[in-house]
Amino acid sequence: MWSFFKKDLIVFWRDRKGFLLSLFLPIVLIVVLNFAYAGLFTSDDNSVNIRLGIVQEDDPVSDMQEFEALVEEMELMEEEKDELLQQAAIHEPGTVLYHMLHRPEFKDWLDMRELSMEEAVSQVEEGKLDAYMRIPARFTLDVLRAGILGDEVGALISIHAEEYSTEVQTLQEMINQFVNSLNFQFALENTNESNGGEPVLPIGGVERIESSEAYTMAQYFTIAVATLFSLFIAQTVAMKTVTEKRERVFNRIVLSNSSPFAFLMGKMASTFCFCWFQIMLTLMVTQLFLNIFPDHSIQFWSGLVLIISVFVLTVSGLSALFTTITLRLQNLNAANGIFSLIIMLMGLLGGSFFPLQGLPVVFQKMGDWTPNGLIQTVLIDWIQNRMYSNLLMPLLVLVLFFSIVLAVSLVLFPRRESL
Amino acid sequence: MLETINLSKTFKDKKAVDDVNLYVNKGESVGLLGPNGAGKSTTISMISSLLKPTSGDVLFNGNSIIKNPAEIRRVLGVVPQEIALYEELSAHENLNFFGEIYKISKGDLESRIQEVLEMVGLQHRQKELIKTFSGGMKRRINIAAALLHQPKVLILDEPTVGIDPQSRNHILETVRKLNEQYETSILYTSHYMEEVEQLCDRVYIMDHGSIVASGNKSELLSILSNDDTFHVQLSKRSEKLIDAVRLIKDVRQVDETENGLRIIAKKRSHFLSTLVHGAEKEGVEIIHFQMEIPSLEDVFLHLTGKSLRD
Numbered sequence: 126m127w128s129f130f131k132k133d134l135i136v137f138w139r140d141r142k143g144f145l146l147s148l149f150l151p152i153v154l155i156v157v158l159n160f161a162y163a164g165l166f167t168s169d170d171n172s173v174n175i176r177l178g179i180v181q182e183d184d185p186v187s188d189m190q191e192f193e194a195l196v197e198e199m200e201l202m203e204e205e206k207d208e209l210l211q212q213a214a215i216h217e218p219g220t221v222l223y224h225m226l227h228r229p230e231f232k233d234w235l236d237m238r239e240l241s242m243e244e245a246v247s248q249v250e251e252g253k254l255d256a257y258m259r260i261p262a263r264f265t266l267d268v269l270r271a272g273i274l275g276d277e278v279g280a281l282i283s284i285h286a287e288e289y290s291t292e293v294q295t296l297q298e299m300i301n302q303f304v305n306s307l308n309f310q311f312a313l314e315n316t317n318e319s320n321g322g323e324p325v326l327p328i329g330g331v332e333r334i335e336s337s338e339a340y341t342m343a344q345y346f347t348i349a350v351a352t353l354f355s356l357f358i359a360q361t362v363a364m365k366t367v368t369e370k371r372e373r374v375f376n377r378i379v380l381s382n383s384s385p386f387a388f389l390m391g392k393m394a395s396t397f398c399f400c401w402f403q404i405m406l407t408l409m410v411t412q413l414f415l416n417i418f419p420d421h422s423i424q425f426w427s428g429l430v431l432i433i434s435v436f437v438l439t440v441s442g443l444s445a446l447f448t449t450i451t452l453r454l455q456n457l458n459a460a461n462g463i464f465s466l467i468i469m470l471m472g473l474l475g476g477s478f479f480p481l482q483g484l485p486v487v488f489q490k491m492g493d494w495t496p497n498g499l500i501q502t503v504l505i506d507w508i509q510n511r512m513y514s515n516l517l518m519p520l521l522v523l524v525l526f527f528s529i530v531l532a533v534s535l536v537l538f539p540r541r542e543s544l
Numbered sequence: 545m546l547e548t549i550n551l552s553k554t555f556k557d558k559k560a561v562d563d564v565n566l567y568v569n570k571g572e573s574v575g576l577l578g579p580n581g582a583g584k585s586t587t588i589s590m591i592s593s594l595l596k597p598t599s600g601d602v603l604f605n606g607n608s609i610i611k612n613p614a615e616i617r618r619v620l621g622v623v624p625q626e627i628a629l630y631e632e633l634s635a636h637e638n639l640n641f642f643g644e645i646y647k648i649s650k651g652d653l654e655s656r657i658q659e660v661l662e663m664v665g666l667q668h669r670q671k672e673l674i675k676t677f678s679g680g681m682k683r684r685i686n687i688a689a690a691l692l693h694q695p696k697v698l699i700l701d702e703p704t705v706g707i708d709p710q711s712r713n714h715i716l717e718t719v720r721k722l723n724e725q726y727e728t729s730i731l732y733t734s735h736y737m738e739e740v741e742q743l744c745d746r747v748y749i750m751d752h753g754s755i756v757a758s759g760n761k762s763e764l765l766s767i768l769s770n771d772d773t774f775h776v777q778l779s780k781r782s783e784k785l786i787d788a789v790r791l792i793k794d795v796r797q798v799d800e801t802e803n804g805l806r807i808i809a810k811k812r813s814h815f816l817s818t819l820v821h822g823a824e825k826e827g828v829e830i831i832h833f834q835m836e837i838p839s840l841e842d843v844f845l846h847l848t849g850k851s852l853r854d
Contacts (some may be wrong), residue, residue, distance in 0.1 A: 127644075128644035128645050131641075131643075132630065132633070132637075132641045134559075135632070135633060135637065136630060136632050136633065139632035139633070139673070140632060146812045197671060334630065367630075370626060371626075372629070373624045373626045373628040374627055374628045374630060376594055376622070376628065376631065377563075377622070377626065377628045377642065377689065377690075378645060379617075380594070380617050380620065380622055381617070381642065381645040381646045381693075382595070382614050382617050382618065387645075422774055511746050
């Protein structure tokens with residue numbers, strides 16, 4: 126197997142034009158797409174207009190008074206009471222939320238109006254509003270009690286929308302920012318460790334706000350292009366077998382009594398190495414120039430390497446299958462056409478040409494049946510959650526895909542009749 | 545050592561090889577001649593275990609290679625008509641790769657590579673990529689690759705097609721050396737009759753998938769008709785002389801040529817004295833007299849109705 130592997134690597138390397146093209150084309154494409162779409166999104170940012178209804182049921186003034194009364198009743202020294210009240214005054218949630226929503230950078234694209242509950246509901250239903258945010262009664266008091274006194278959470282902010290959209294997502298991110306800001310401040314200033322540490326903050330809504338990272342367009346381009354080009358390497362390897370077949374080198378290999386497994390292993394190993402190197406180089410270069418993945422932790426990158434490695438394994442299996450088909454088919458142009466078709470189909474279904482998120486769920490599910498589609502799903506999950514446990518099943522599916530493809534390749538591998 | 549028994553191959557409805565029986569003894573050099581499409585390559589593919597016959601068998605030392613192809617592959621060297629090498633690799637890298645997959649031990653491999661390179665006269669070019677070689681040099685490395693594992697039987701499929709005379713001589717010399725010094729059995733196909741005449745002890749002639757004749761050179765030549773052909777150059781034309789020759793017993797045909805006569809007569813016929821006497825009588829001087837010696841090319845033409853290069 127080592128001989129085949131070594132030979133295939135040298136053959137790849139000596140084809141300098143093809144080699145460099147395979148390595149750098151994805152990088153160039155990602156950079157170009159990023160700049161092209163970055164421009165689009167920048168202009169989009171200004172045109173996004175979130176129409177938000179605010180249903181204000183909270184009465185911050187009365188809540189603050191009630192909170193002061195609560196503190197006064199506590200068996201604390203006067204200095205401690207003053208400190209708690211001062212903390213409450215600084216981080217009074219209603220004021221913090223108000224300031225956040227009225228930041229100058231939001232003014233141009235966040236269209237807010239205060240409405241009653243009935244008005245908000247009807248306007249969202251009629252499409253006059255993207256969403257409404259309900260700040261419930263006693264919200265200020267509950268947040269202060271939870272954040273400063275460590276009491277249980279009562280009232281929750283909720284966001285209601287007719288349908289999930291980019292605008293609603295943006296709004297969620299804003300609220301998330303608000304929650305994080307409060308969390309951070311309370312945690313920083315809470316001196317009473319025994320009283321529960323970080324306060325639980327009132328959050329909620331139609332879409333629950335979570336601490337997951339966003340999956341950016343730049344990340345999408347990087348992963349989509351890198352995985353698609355890897356699939357093309359499987360085709361390239363198979364097409365190099367065309368030369369081996371046409372020039373009768375393959376006959377010479379058969380005459381040496383070499384096992385099909387060794388031959389295919391050589392193809393797979395060289396595909397694996399080349400693909401792995403291609404994807405890693407793509408990730409490294411784009412990371413260096415575009416900072417695609419903001420998380421620089423070892424945990425994140427080791428997970429990424431693991432996911433990519435399993436994906437590349439499936440691509441190597443695919444190259445074995447393509448190689449076998451090439452050896453079986455008499456019409457080599459037809460073989461090339463079939464492989465291109467398969468890869469294009471995989472690219473289409475797996476979301477390598479455009480994101481599937483906007484398509485019906487059935488298409489998104491179909492994408493998970495392709496290695497590139499599944500790996501995108503896995504990577505999105507990894508970027509957002511970094512949970513090793515979430516990787517197990519999809520990676521096992523990919524290993525299973527590889528095993529099946531390899532088994533089929535070995536069964537179909539021609540012994541002599543189809544040479 | 546190697547023999548085929550009623551070997552046949554049918555592709556769809558077309559019979560490419562039909563009941564071919566041939567054998568190659570140990571240390572023997574055998575030629576396989578035939579026009580394009582005669583079935584030579586198909587026969588060779590079956591003998592080298594790359595193609596399964598529709599019927600018949602190939603025996604190596606009495607054992608069927610159809611049932612156990614691995615046995616013959618170990619001792620068989622095949623030089624295909626195509627350049628079965630990696631163009632992007634150097635000559636040494638190619639030989640190293642083929643040597644490794646033939647499982648030649650690491651210790652022996654380098655010396656074997658140098659040995660075969662020396663044999664084909666390309667030791668000094670071993671580091672260069674195959675794609676930079678001339679056609680002749682490629683063919684020599686093509687042969688070297690088939691010799692690495694020291695095969696007992698070497699099959700060469702038109703190994704000298706389209707190459708320069710120097711490379712051609714080198715190849716022929718290599719094959720002769722292998723046959724004479726190492727007692728390698730050779731099965732050689734070629735379009736060049738003179739190569740087969742030079743190299744081979746016996747020749748099989750194939751046409752339309754069948755063996756139409758076989759034997760050594762003299763046996764094949766005897767296939768030709770029982771006539772001899774003579775060319776007579778005369779000082780002048782004489783109608784009476786021509787008529788006189790036509791009347792000689794055993795003379796079958798007399799044709800006028802540019803400067804004399806072409807006479808076809810029965811083998812060992814005694815017409816020469818009559819011809820000389822007749823010429824003297826007519827005052828015609830015989831300037832030159834030559835008997836035409838038939839070649840294998842003539843035999844081939846006679847048997848297949850085609851020239852070898854058709």
